[in-house]
Amino acid sequence: MNSLREHCLGKAGACTQDVLVVGGGINGAVSAAALAAGGAKITLIDKGDFASCTSQESSNLAWGGIKYLESYEFGLVWKLCRSRNRLMKAYPEQVREIRFYTSIAKGFRKPRLLIYLGAVLYWFMGRCRTRPPRLLSRNAIRREAPMVNADHLAGGIEYSDCHFVNNDAHFTFGFIRRMLEKGGAAINYAELIAAEHRDGIWHCTLRDHAAGVSFNLQSRIIINAAGPYVDRINTLLGSEGPFRHLFSKGAHIIVPRITETGHVLTFFASDGRLFFMIPMGRRTCIGTTDTRVDHETAEPTTDDVQFLLDNANALLRRETPLTKNDVIATRCGVRPLVVRKEHTEGKADWTALSRKHELDVHTDLKTISIYGGKLTDCLNVGDEIADLAESFGIPIDRSKVWFGESGESTIPDDLDEIARMEPSEIRRIVDEAMVVHLDDFLRRRTRLELTTGRNALRTHPGLIAVAQIIFGTEADTELDRYFEKRR
Numbered sequence: 001m002n003s004l005r006e007h008c009l010g011k012a013g014a015c016t017q018d019v020l021v022v023g024g025g026i027n028g029a030v031s032a033a034a035l036a037a038g039g040a041k042i043t044l045i046d047k048g049d050f051a052s053c054t055s056q057e058s059s060n061l062a063w064g065g066i067k068y069l070e071s072y073e074f075g076l077v078w079k080l081c082r083s084r085n086r087l088m089k090a091y092p093e094q095v096r097e098i099r100f101y102t103s104i105a106k107g108f109r110k111p112r113l114l115i116y117l118g119a120v121l122y123w124f125m126g127r128c129r130t131r132p133p134r135l136l137s138r139n140a141i142r143r144e145a146p147m148v149n150a151d152h153l154a155g156g157i158e159y160s161d162c163h164f165v166n167n168d169a170h171f172t173f174g175f176i177r178r179m180l181e182k183g184g185a186a187i188n189y190a191e192l193i194a195a196e197h198r199d200g201i202w203h204c205t206l207r208d209h210a211a212g213v214s215f216n217l218q219s220r221i222i223i224n225a226a227g228p229y230v231d232r233i234n235t236l237l238g239s240e241g242p243f244r245h246l247f248s249k250g251a252h253i254i255v256p257r258i259t260e261t262g263h264v265l266t267f268f269a270s271d272g273r274l275f276f277m278i279p280m281g282r283r284t285c286i287g288t289t290d291t292r293v294d295h296e297t298a299e300p301t302t303d304d305v306q307f308l309l310d311n312a313n314a315l316l317r318r319e320t321p322l323t324k325n326d327v328i329a330t331r332c333g334v335r336p337l338v339v340r341k342e343h344t345e346g347k348a349d350w351t352a353l354s355r356k357h358e359l360d361v362h363t364d365l366k367t368i369s370i371y372g373g374k375l376t377d378c379l380n381v382g383d384e385i386a387d388l389a390e391s392f393g394i395p396i397d398r399s400k401v402w403f404g405e406s407g408e409s410t411i412p413d414d415l416d417e418i419a420r421m422e423p424s425e426i427r428r429i430v431d432e433a434m435v436v437h438l439d440d441f442l443r444r445r446t447r448l449e450l451t452t453g454r455n456a457l458r459t460h461p462g463l464i465a466v467a468q469i470i471f472g473t474e475a476d477t478e479l480d481r482y483f484e485k486r487r
C-alpha cells in the first residue's frame, strides 16, 4: 500500500476540511494547488487515478486557439493567448514553443493570404511572445517538409504555439504534488458517492476503491471539478445551476515518428477541421476527431482510427501508407463543453461551441462547479477559485505563489533506465508519485504506455522487475490486470 496515500487518508478524515475538491484532472488540481498554497485545509479526491479522465486525452497543446479566429471569437483568443503566455513564462521547461507547419489545399474555403494575415493577427494577439509567422509557397513546403504531399497544395503558413512537453497528465500531477507539499491531502481511487449538507457542513461518503471500503469526510465547501461528470455530481449534491455539459469525443493515434523536423504538421482534414501530427518523443500523435457523444466515457472505434489513418495518408508523402498495424497506442476522451441548460436540445453547430470555462457558484450550499475549459486556461481557473473561496469566508493568503516550475524530478521514460535504479529508489519515486496501479505508472507518471507497443511492454524484462519492486507479491496479478485491460 502506498504510504503517502495512507497518510493523506488519515489527514483527510482527521478534521473538517475547508474545501473538498472532487476530481483530480487539471481543473481540480489547479484549484487544490491554489487553495493549499494560500493556507486552506484541503482534500482532493479522484475516483480513478489523478488525470485519468479528460486530462490524459488532450492534444497536449497550450495554445491561444488560432482556429477560433475563423468564428470571430476574438475575446476568447485574446484570453487564451494570455493564458498560454503565462504558462510559457511559468513553465519554461514543460510548456515550450513549437512551430506549426500548416498546409493549405488548392480551393480551400479561405485564401492562403487571408490565413497568413490571420496568423499575423494571432501573433499580435499573443503579444508577439513567439517567433513570427511565415507565408510558405508550395516549393518551400517541398523543400522544408518533404514528408508532406504538396501536390494539391496552394502553399501554407508556419506559426508558433506551445505544447506540454511531458504530456497533459504529467503536467496535471505537478499541481497535485505542489498541493501535497503545501500540506493538502490528495487521494486517488476515492469516489464521492453521497453527500448531505447539514448545519453548514458537507457530510460526505467516499468509496476507497483501492481498499474496497467506504469512509466519511466533512468539508465546508465542495468544488465540483469532475470534468465530464460535473452534472452527475451536481445532481448528487442537489446543486444544479444554469449550465450543462455536452460531450465531444476526440481520438488520437500514436504511430512511429513521421517527421524529424520537430514541427507540428497541421492540415485541414476531410471534415474541414484542423488536424495535427504532433511530435511525441520517438513517436507522432495524430488527431483528432470531433463527434458528439452522449456519455462521459468514449473508446476509439475502428472508424475513428481509419479516419485518422486516411487523413494522414492523404496528406503525407510516404512509400508505404500508414495502416492500423502502425498504431502503437490510442488516446480518446470527451471534451466537456459548457452550454446553458436551455440549449442542450438545440440544433446549434455544436462543433463550434465555445471551449471557455464557466464557474457555477451556490452561495447557500457553498459549492462551486467548474464547467468546460481547456488545459491552457488552467492558471486562470486556479486564481478564480481562490477568489471565490475567499468570498466564502475561507482565508487565503494570496501572496503565496501556487504555480511554476520547481525542478521536481520526473520518472524516466525508459524502462531499462528505471530497472537499473536501486529498488529503494524506485519504491521512493513511485510512493511520492502515488502509484496505486500499473497504468498510473505506465500511462500518467511516464509515457511508456503511449510510446511502447503492448507486446514490447509485455515481454520487457525491465517491466517485470519494476512491477515486482512496486507491487511485491501482487506483481503478477497487477501485470495480468493491466494487460487484460489493454487488450
Ligand SMILES: Cc1cc2nc3c(=O)[nH]c(=O)nc-3n(C[C@H](O)[C@H](O)[C@H](O)COP(=O)(O)OP(=O)(O)OC[C@H]3O[C@@H](n4cnc5c(N)ncnc54)[C@H](O)[C@@H]3O)c2cc1C
Residues within 6 Å of the ligand: 022, 023, 024, 025, 026, 027, 028, 045, 046, 047, 048, 049, 050, 051, 052, 053, 054, 055, 056, 057, 058, 059, 060, 061, 062, 063, 190, 191, 192, 193, 225, 226, 227, 228, 229, 233, 249, 250, 251, 288, 332, 333, 334, 335, 336, 370, 372, 373, 374, 375, 376, 377
Ligand atoms: C481530444 C481532446 C483534445 C484536447 N486538446 C486540448 C489541448 O490541446 N489543449 C487544451 O488546452 N485543452 C485540450 N482539451 C481540453 C482539456 O483536455 C480539458 O478541458 C481538461 O482536461 C478538462 O479537465 P477537468 O479537470 O475539467 O476534467 P477531467 O480531467 O476529466 O477530470 C475530472 C476528474 O473527476 C473525476 N471524478 C468524476 N466523478 C468523480 C467522483 N464521483 N468522485 C471523485 N472523482 C470523480 C474523474 O475521475 C476525473 O479524473 C482537449 C480535450 C480533448 C477531449
